[in-house]
Amino acid sequence: MFIDQAKIYVKGGDGGDGIVSYRREKYVPLGGPAGGDGGRGGDVVFIVDEGLRTLIDFKYQKHFKAKSGERGKPKNQHGASADDFIVKVPPGTVIRDLDTNEFLGDLVHHGQKLVVAKGGRGGRGNTRFASESNKAPDMAEKGEPGQERWIELELKVLADVGLIGFPSVGKSTLLSKVSAARPKVAAYPFTTLTPELGVVRLDEGRSFVMADLPGLIEGAHEGHGLGLDFLRHIERTLLLIHVIDMAAMEGRDPISDYEIIQHELKYYHKHLEDKPQIVVANKMDVPDAQEHLQKFLHRYPELQVLTVSTLTGEGLDKLLNMTYENLQVILNQRKEEEKLQENQPSEEKKIYRFEENKKFEIRKEGNRYIVISSQLEKMIKMTNFSQQDAVFRFQRIMKLQGVDEALRQKGAQDGDTVQIGDMEFDFVE
Template sequence: MFVDKAKIYVKGGDGGDGLVAFRREKYVPEGGPAGGDGGDGGDVIFRVDEGLRTLVDFRYQKHFKAQRGEKGRNKSQHGANADDMIVRVPPGTVVIDDDTQEIIADLTRHGQQVVVAKGGRGGRGNTRFATPNNPAPEIAENGEEGVERWVVLELKVMADVGLVGFPSVGKSTLLSVVSGAKPKIGAYHFTTLTPNLGVVDVGDGRSFVMADLPGLIEGAHEGVGLGHEFLRHVERTRIIVHVVDMAATEGRDPFEDWAKINDELKLYNAKLEERPQIVAANKMDMPDAEEQLAEFKRKLAEIGKELDIYPISALSRTGVQELLYKVADKLETIPEMPMVEELVELSERKVYRLETEEDEDFTIRRENDVFVVDSPSIEKLIKRTNFSTHESVMRFARILRKKGVDQALRERGAKDGQTIRIGDFEFEFVEQE
């Protein structure tokens, strides 16, 4: 089974909580703070494994959660960081954020990797909050939550050569005779519903991977028929072998077939028009094929198009070897890396937005008698604050005053005892005397 699209949930591990602890040693009557920091949560990392060829495993496991970091320890010991979760994906996998549709990564090389869900930072223990004014603080932070998101994985076949053409022109037959692949072959349209891959041994020590891609029809660039399911794989190929039914066995004009397929490729991605293309004039053992080939070449000349055309019969294997030699020769002149427009160099790419001054902004709105404060940075602060200790509560209040939230609430009409909501957290507004 070939699976080329999957939607999965990923979550980085939560950071471990910081610890409130104090030295309890003999002959040290007033031991200072000794609570350690929590460990960082594990990242969820996608790594390319060239041994994989499909996304079939993601049909059965759709949730990937990294471990959380350990809690801080006494004696100022740091909690252990959690191990990263490595998720193996095949070469040619494009990772897309399901909410924004942003391309997070385009993974093509063995060993290439990207962090798709960052683990949360560990919370600070009370050792970190000691000051001359408060040498024994009972303050510790909760661990930060790991990033969570739904991502869509799209696999574009990593093949050197892609066979394109209308349904039933003989692409599957050609692949079956030049490689060990055993594609389903039938005398009806769309026999091939998923790409078939085969390794072609040219016979002179050279080899390449060929993909028999699903048949194409008009309107495919808009998703008609197999549409985008077909076109996403064409992007990966270094050479296009355009198989044309030169005998016109279904009553279509071979030149019109060739022109329509190329129009669909160009409308989907203009760069595909520049991709090297070889025409395999198939079914040359059928009546009228020679006349149709001559007419095909005449029409190409009229539009000033020069193409390598190889008359073949996939069924009788006539002319197939010459075609393979030409393909192998042309591959030697083309760069190894697939020519994909959105290719991303992950080692230099930052997937996550860094905190900026905008994170300090907040807005206040009213929902009946409740004042709602919207601020990502304050919501994050709430999650990291341990409200079980009085000192942590007072620290949280000081930070809000410093940000100007108290004054802004007063200006909006907040009175003593009214309810304030920040995220999922509600508390009463208290005027200081």
């Protein structure tokens, strides 16, 4: 079964908790803090496996969670970090955040990796909080929660050449004649419901990958028929072979068919209309085909049209050789463009550093004051409020960041409820 879209949940492992511990050796009086840090949680990592061709595995498993880091240990020993959770995906997989639609990555090459959910860092043990004023801190951090999100996977097949055209124009037959692929062929529309890939070998050292893509209908760019499925997969191709039923055996008009498909390409994405094409007039073994061809050429005299018959094999060798030659021209042009870009003087490089957003927002609802801050919410999750030193530290940070003063300016008084994330507490002057 070919699956080219999936929605899955991923979660990085939580960091291990730091611990409170002290040295207890017989000959070490006044032993200091010795609580180790927790280990880091594992990341969820996607890696490209060129042996995969579909997202079918994600139909049956939709949740992927990395393991948490190990808890800290006495004698300042850190907990072990968890291994990354590796998820294999086929080449051509595009990943987006489902909630924000943020583009996360485009995985194309074998072995390419992408971290889609980061593991949390381990919490710090009490050794880390020792200071001149507090030599024996009775607190430790909890591990940082791992990143979690719903993501959308979209597969776009990787092929050098894409066969486009209306249903039943002979694309599947063409692929089966020139490669080892065996797509389903029948005398009714939409025989091909999913992309079929085949390797075309002309001779030693000359080959390319051809894809037979689902047939198109009018309105495809708006999602009609198999349109969006079809159009998604031709984005990566270098060259298109536009197959037309020149015999009009299904009662269609070859000129109208050509114009409709060009229209659909343009309105889905303009760069598809500009993609190089070879126009192929198929079914030329049928008597009426020559008459239709003349009308077509009269309408489009500037087009070079190759005549073939997938039934008899006539014209296929010429088509394959022309396809290979055009591919070489396209690839050479790309190499030249890459060289020009490399030789262009580079602009002054700027260094960007990530700075965590420390701003917060306060919203009042009745006698409740809701503090909105991702940093404070994370701090709450990592604070053990059963430890008095941890509570004092949290209060100190709230004051230093100006949250206390901002609450006063909003009108907060003794006994009013303050909410940060899932935690509620009373405001105390």
